Amino acid sequence: MKKNPPSLTGYDMFSIQVLFFGASAGFIYPSMIVRSTTGAYWVPLVVWAAVALLSCLLYSKLLGRLQEGKLIDRLCQSAGIPAALIICLPQLIFIFGALVVMLRAYSELITMTMLPTTPITFLNGMLLAPGALALAGMMPIARAARVLYLISTLLSVCLMLIGFSDVKWTLGGPWLFTNGDFLMIRNFYSGSFIWMGFVFTALIGSYNPRISGRYRKSYIYALLLSFPMIAGFIYLPVMTFGRELTRHLTLPYISKMDSVYHYWVVFENLTALFVSVTMLYVLLVMALKLHALGESVKSLFPRANPIWIYGIVVLLVYASASALPSWRAVEGTIFYTLGLRLYALFGFPLLGLALLSVRERKRKVAS
Amino acid sequence: MPEILEAIHRLRAGSGSRSLFGMLRDAFGDSADYRTEAVGASGSEPVYICFLASLCSTQKLDLLLGSTGIGELSAKLSRYNGTSIGEADQPACEKAICNGSAVICTSLSENGLLVDLSETQQRGIGSPITESVLQGPMYAFNENLDANTALIRQQIRSPKLKMWETKVGELSQTRIAVFYCQGAADPDLLASLKERIGNIQADGIQDSGQLLRLLVSRKKLGLFPLAMSSERPDRSTADLLRGKMVIMVNGSPFALTVPAVYTDFWHSPEDNYVNPYVAYFLLSLRFLAMFMNLFLPALYIALTSVNVDVNRLEISLAASASREGVPYPVFVETFLMLLIIDFITEAGIRLPKTISSTVTMVGGVVLGQAIIQANIVSNLLVIIVAATAITNFIVIDYQMGLVQRILKYFIAIGATVAGLLGIMFCFACLVFYLSCLESFGAPYLTSLRRKGAIQP
Numbered sequence: 001m002k003k004n005p006p007s008l009t010g011y012d013m014f015s016i017q018v019l020f021f022g023a024s025a026g027f028i029y030p031s032m033i034v035r036s037t038t039g040a041y042w043v044p045l046v047v048w049a050a051v052a053l054l055s056c057l058l059y060s061k062l063l064g065r066l067q068e069g070k071l072i073d074r075l076c077q078s079a080g081i082p083a084a085l086i087i088c089l090p091q092l093i094f095i096f097g098a099l100v101v102m103l104r105a106y107s108e109l110i111t112m113t114m115l116p117t118t119p120i121t122f123l124n125g126m127l128l129a130p131g132a133l134a135l136a137g138m139m140p141i142a143r144a145a146r147v148l149y150l151i152s153t154l155l156s157v158c159l160m161l162i163g164f165s166d167v168k169w170t171l172g173g174p175w176l177f178t179n180g181d182f183l184m185i186r187n188f189y190s191g192s193f194i195w196m197g198f199v200f201t202a203l204i205g206s207y208n209p210r211i212s213g214r215y216r217k218s219y220i221y222a223l224l225l226s227f228p229m230i231a232g233f234i235y236l237p238v239m240t241f242g243r244e245l246t247r248h249l250t251l252p253y254i255s256k257m258d259s260v261y262h263y264w265v266v267f268e269n270l271t272a273l274f275v276s277v278t279m280l281y282v283l284l285v286m287a288l289k290l291h292a293l294g295e296s297v298k299s300l301f302p303r304a305n306p307i308w309i310y311g312i313v314v315l316l317v318y319a320s321a322s323a324l325p326s327w328r329a330v331e332g333t334i335f336y337t338l339g340l341r342l343y344a345l346f347g348f349p350l351l352g353l354a355l356l357s358v359r360e361r362k363r364k365v366a367s
Numbered sequence: 368m369p370e371i372l373e374a375i376h377r378l379r380a381g382s383g384s385r386s387l388f389g390m391l392r393d394a395f396g397d398s399a400d401y402r403t404e405a406v407g408a409s410g411s412e413p414v415y416i417c418f419l420a421s422l423c424s425t426q427k428l429d430l431l432l433g434s435t436g437i438g439e440l441s442a443k444l445s446r447y448n449g450t451s452i453g454e455a456d457q458p459a460c461e462k463a464i465c466n467g468s469a470v471i472c473t474s475l476s477e478n479g480l481l482v483d484l485s486e487t488q489q490r491g492i493g494s495p496i497t498e499s500v501l502q503g504p505m506y507a508f509n510e511n512l513d514a515n516t517a518l519i520r521q522q523i524r525s526p527k528l529k530m531w532e533t534k535v536g537e538l539s540q541t542r543i544a545v546f547y548c549q550g551a552a553d554p555d556l557l558a559s560l561k562e563r564i565g566n567i568q569a570d571g572i573q574d575s576g577q578l579l580r581l582l583v584s585r586k587k588l589g590l591f592p593l594a595m596s597s598e599r600p601d602r603s604t605a606d607l608l609r610g611k612m613v614i615m616v617n618g619s620p621f622a623l624t625v626p627a628v629y630t631d632f633w634h635s636p637e638d639n640y641v642n643p644y645v646a647y648f649l650l651s652l653r654f655l656a657m658f659m660n661l662f663l664p665a666l667y668i669a670l671t672s673v674n675v676d677v678n679r680l681e682i683s684l685a686a687s688a689s690r691e692g693v694p695y696p697v698f699v700e701t702f703l704m705l706l707i708i709d710f711i712t713e714a715g716i717r718l719p720k721t722i723s724s725t726v727t728m729v730g731g732v733v734l735g736q737a738i739i740q741a742n743i744v745s746n747l748l749v750i751i752v753a754a755t756a757i758t759n760f761i762v763i764d765y766q767m768g769l770v771q772r773i774l775k776y777f778i779a780i781g782a783t784v785a786g787l788l789g790i791m792f793c794f795a796c797l798v799f800y801l802s803c804l805e806s807f808g809a810p811y812l813t814s815l816r817r818k819g820a821i822q823p
Contacts, residue, residue, distance in 0.1 A: 114674065114788060126792060133799040143802035143812040148795070269677040276791040283795045 007205045010214045012142035015149035016288060017222030020197030022156060023102070023281035025230045026274070027109050028334070029194050030252045033234050034243070036188040039178035041234050044188050049223060051345070052195035058349040059198055060216035063207040065356045070206055072299035075352060078359040085300050087355070091348050094340035095200070095293045096317065097333065098193060099286060103127055104321040105330050106282045113254060113271050121322045130283050131314040134290035135306065138204050141287050152280040159274055160232045163260055167239035190335045192345075194230070197222070199344050203292040250327070290314065371452050371480070375409050378454075378476035387472045387479050390457050391417050395464065412473040416482070417460075422467035424486035452480045462540075487511055492518070495598050497765050500637040507598040512542050512617035515600070519546060519613070522604040531557075533564060535578070539571030542617035543578065546603075551610035556808055560612060560625070575619040590773065592766040593806040595624040595631050602636040626809035629801060632767040633657070656761035659754065660771050664701050665782035665790045667751045672697040673786025689745040698783040700744040704752045705779070707734070709772060712756065 008016070033041055066074050076084040107123040115123070133141055182188040198219045207215070237252035240259055246252045257271040267273055294310045301309075324330055388403070395401035400421040407414045418428070452471075455463060460470045460479045467485025472478070492514070495507035508515045516530065531545045543564055547557060560582075567581045579594050597603055598620050603613045606624040614623040624631075633653050638646040670678045671686045678686070693700060711730035715723040735749050755775065762768035774797065781793035804811035 110788060115785060118785070129792065129796050129799055133802070136799075136803040139810065140799070140802040143810055144798050147798050147802070147812060266679065267677055268679045269674070272674055272677045272787055276787045279788060279791045280795055283792075283799075287799070 007207070007211050008138070008142050008201065008215075010218045012145060013201060013215055013218035014222050015145040016142070016201060016284075017197045017219055018153060018226055019145055019149055019281050019284050020200075020288070021194060021222065021226035021230060022152060023278065023285040024194040025226075025233050026156075026253055026278050026281075027251050028105050028331070029191055029230075030234045030237060031247075031250060032187040032191040034238060034246050034252060036185040036191070037178070037182035038243075039181065040175055041238070042231055043178040044182045044191070045227070045230060045234075047182075048192060048195050049227065051192075052198075052223070053220070055196075055345040055349065056198045056216060056219050058346065058353070059202045060212050062349045062352045062356070063202060063215060064209040064212035065353070065360075066207045066212075068206050068208050070295070070299060071203055071352070072296045075355060076299055078355050081300060083355075087348065087351050088296060088300060090340055090343045091199075091203075092293060092296055094337065094344045095203075095289055095296075096313075096320075097337045097340060098196075099289045099293070099317045100320045100324070101193070101330055101333055101337075102282060102286060102289070103317060104324045106278070107321070108327050108330060109251065109254070109275060109278075112251065113275050124318050124321050126279075126283065127286065127314055127318050127321075130287035130290055131310060133284075133287040134294055135310045138291060138295075141284070141291055144287070145284055148280045148284050152277050155273070155277045156229065159257065159270060159277070160229065160236065162262070162265065162270065163232075163236045163240075163256055165262065166260065167236060169239060171242045172235050172239045186335055189338050190331070192338065192341050193334060196341065196344065199348075200288050200292040202349075204288075204295050290317075374452065374454065374480055375414055375471060375473070378409070378473055378478055378480070386475045387457055387460060387470070387477055388415055388417070388474050391460060391464070391470065391472075391479075394461055395419070401464075406471070409473050412475060414471060414473055416469050416471050417464065417479075418469035418484060419464055419467070422465075422486070423469060423484040427484040427486070428469075452482055454478050455481050465540075487513075489514065498597060498599050498602070498636065498763070500635065500640075503637055503640045504599070504601045506600065508600060508603075508615075508620045508622060510618050510620055512544055512615055515615050515620075515622070516544065516546075518600040519604055519607070522600060523548070523607060527551075528607065531561065533561075535564060535567050536569055536571040539573075541572045543572070544615045544617075546607060546613040546615070548607050548610065551608065552612055553610065553808075556612065556626070559808070560614075564614075572616060573618060575614065575616045575621045575623045578614065578616050578619075579623055589800075589804060590770055591629070591801070591804060591811065592632070592764070592770070593625075593627065593804070593811075595627040595764065596621045596766060597624060597636075598622070599636050605636070605639065626805075626807040628806060628809060628813040629811050630813070632762075632764040635763050653761055653763065656758040657771065660758040660762075661775055661778055661794075662790060663751050663755050663758070664705055664775055665778040665793075666787075667748060668698050668701050668779055668782040669786040669790055671747075673782070673789075677787065686745070686747055689747045692742040693745055694742070698779070700748055701751075701779060702776070704738075704744050704748055705755070705776065707738075708752050708756045712759075712772075 033044055036044055063071065072084065072088060075087060078084075079087070103124055103126075104120075107120050107126075110123055111118065111120060133144060198215070201215065205211075233253045237246045237249065237256040240256050241249070241252075249255050254271050254274065257274045258269070260270050261268070290310065290313060293313055294306065297309050297313070298304065298306055324333065392403070395417075398419065400419050401417070402420050403415050403417045405413045406416050420428075455470075456478055460472075460481065463481045464470060467483070467487075469482045469484045470479040471482060472480070489511040490509055492506045492509060494505050498507075506518070508518060520528065525548075527549045529547055529549050531547075533543050534540045535543050545557070545560060545564070563582050564578075567578075569581060572578050572581070575596060579592075579596075583593055594614075595606070597606075603622045603624060607613055611624050611626065614625065633650065635649070635653075638650065641649075670683075671690070675683055690697070695703070707730070711727060711734075714726045714730070718726055731753075735753075738744050739746055739749060759768055759771055762771055777797075778790055778793045781789035783789070785792065798812075802810075802812050
């Protein structure tokens with residue numbers, strides 16, 4: 001009897017999603033939210049969280065229709081490879097863009113904070129480790145996620161708690177006021193990338209209605225647990241420097257970490273610790289994204305050698321991340337890929353659902 | 368023993384040109400311990416007993432060879448009180464002689480009778496050397512498979528304990544046994560293990576470690592040990608009850624437990640015998656020691672050469688002051704000291720106990736003091752290296768300890784290249800590597816908690 005391909009457990013999924021939030025919310029995201037509104041910061045967060053939940057439910061519905069199969073494989077079977085390729089292409093470009101931005105943004109962060117003289121092209125070489133893990137498969141990624149989740153979340157929470165020791169709560173206000181101004185600001189939309197962890201996990205592993213329910217539940221738990229952490233990334237610098245000054249900071253949370261000083265803390269420069277811990281998040285999430293991309297390409301081109309697929313993807317990501325000229329270009333890329341992100345959030349699952357429904361109806365008519 | 372006498376008389380003369388007696392003489396002729404003694408006569412033909420004196424029990428031999436008179440064969444045989452005697456051809460006789468049996472034949476017969484006179488040389492049951500504990504059973508496996516089997520059976524007195532045995536090695540014909548608890552062990556793993564052992568092609572196997580290398584294909588052979596090696600019967604039986612399998616090699620006092628996951632190597636057998644809170648504390652201590660062992664030298668390099676601003680100013684100034692006059696970069700002095708401490712450790716292990724303490728004293732105290740006074744390394748580094756060496760000895764499993772010794776260099780290289788980030792990158796690589804490993808079908812990074820034991 002053929003064994004079913006392995007699937008992620010609820011805890012695996014939860015760990016991965018928490019790591020995804022940790023990898024994307026700490027450095028570039030706080031400045032986007034701080035610049036997006038004059039009202040309460042938690043409101044845009046809640047709006048995006050609700051949008052993400054809606055999208056997650058759509059994906060969950062789509063994945064629930066699979067019977068122990070991979071999503072892209074099923075789409076290829078239902079629509080044929082050319083049609084599936086057209087549907088998946090924006091999704092693949094989105095993942096590729098997300099990878100490039102994450103790699104380059106993190107390398108820039110290192111250059112700005114810890115290793116100013118090290119060339120970006122050398123730092124981008126860190127992609128090799130996630131590349132190797134992505135090639136090893138989904139279960140090694142899940143196992144690594146379980147370990148890194150325990151270590152990195154513990155350290156992040158400790159750093160955040162230390163950060164709370166010198167804040168002025170009055171600077172965080174207004175706590176309730178909002179006028180919806182963020183809806184007109186592009187930074188609000190640019191920040192959508194941190195809510196999309198479930199999009200990547202949907203593309204890897206095999207699903208059935210039971211696993212799909214688990215997938216949805218894990219994302220909700222991860223969202224609930226990570227929400228205070230994400231809010232902390234935004235509110236801590238605001239409650240330390242005030243709204244106006246924080247708006248002018250490129251990396252508010254990093255600056256916040258720089259400002260922490262206590263005689264009982266062994267290390268003086270907590271920024272270095274934060275950036276180092278973030279590396280664990282980033283490497284794992286890049287492995288996840290690479291695997292999602294590699295597996296999707298493999299499903300679309302089943303005859304291609306996986307080693308070649310992953311090798312070419314890693315090379316392309318490395319070259320693209322090295323080719324971005326500046327930090328502004330990174331921010332620009334985040335904004336200009338908004339359309340792709342919206343497609344990944346809603347377009348892709350809706351199209352997938354429609355395809356599977358049509359296919360099912362045809363089969364019923366035929367039988 | 369009239370039936371033995373009858374069997375001797377029944378031995379037929381060979382139709383070919385060579386008799387068994389002659390062929391055995393050709394096969395073992397150049398072995399100084401090969402003996403042939405005339406013990407009587409069958410008709411006109413003298414009856415010989417052929418054996419390897421080094422493998423036979425002198426006590427049992429005395430019964431057959433005690434008197435030199437040729438005519439007293441039936442009297443001698445009547446004194447024999449061993450296992451039943453079987454007839455065998457030349458290849459079987461050669462094999463039997465190598466196993467300690469004696470062959471009785473006439474000068475012309477083509478077959479012989481096998482008499483089991485074997486005596487296994489073994490040491491007594493002693494205390495464990497590599498896994499000493501303060502509480503718990505104090506006896507260990509020895510090199511005899513039958514004795515080891517008895518030690519396991521004495522701890523699991525249940526028919527559910529099964530033992531599968533085979534021989535491996537073209538020339539050594541080493542006995543290999545696989546123990547498992549029926550109902551608890553994975554039947555797929557058992558089948559795969561039998562197949563793997565059956566496929567081993569080797570001239571001889573001397574130790575369970577060698578067997579493990581042969582069991583794991585060259586492709587999957589990595590840095591980390593994929594099976595738990597233990598000389599403690601209590602540990603092996605506990606593992607058996609948890610559904611694992613134990614492989615034993617005749618001639619090796621170490622049992623292999625498969626599958627083994629990473630956290631298994633950090634549990635001491637003592638953990639089951641002390642208060643659980645104390646056990647958790649000790650476990651935490653071991654993990655802390657593991658992290659210190661891996662990261663301490665690397666952190667020294669990172670914080671004194673690459674990320675100088677991360678440390679508190681007072682510590683950074685103290686570190687700089689201690690390095691005053693040291694002519695080498697931080698990573699050179701660190702690698703130098705790490706190598707020296709590894710030399711001392713290795714020398715301490717290989718030398719006899721009486722000399723090893725002197726070497727440790729000379730290496731640790733005299734050399735350490737001299738090297739600081741000569742301004743070759745800093746004071747701080749000596750503290751770091753000493754702490755690293757001590758934390759390495761906390762590692763429960765010897766093989767894992769060796770791996771740790773290697774890994775600290777790997778992480779120190781990361782620290783040299785990119786400071787704290789290099790350390791984190793190396794750590795992430797390590798986790799990625801471990802997450803890809805599998806030990807006989809079980810993921811190496813399975814769970815921090817051990818599964819409960821089954822009731823036999």
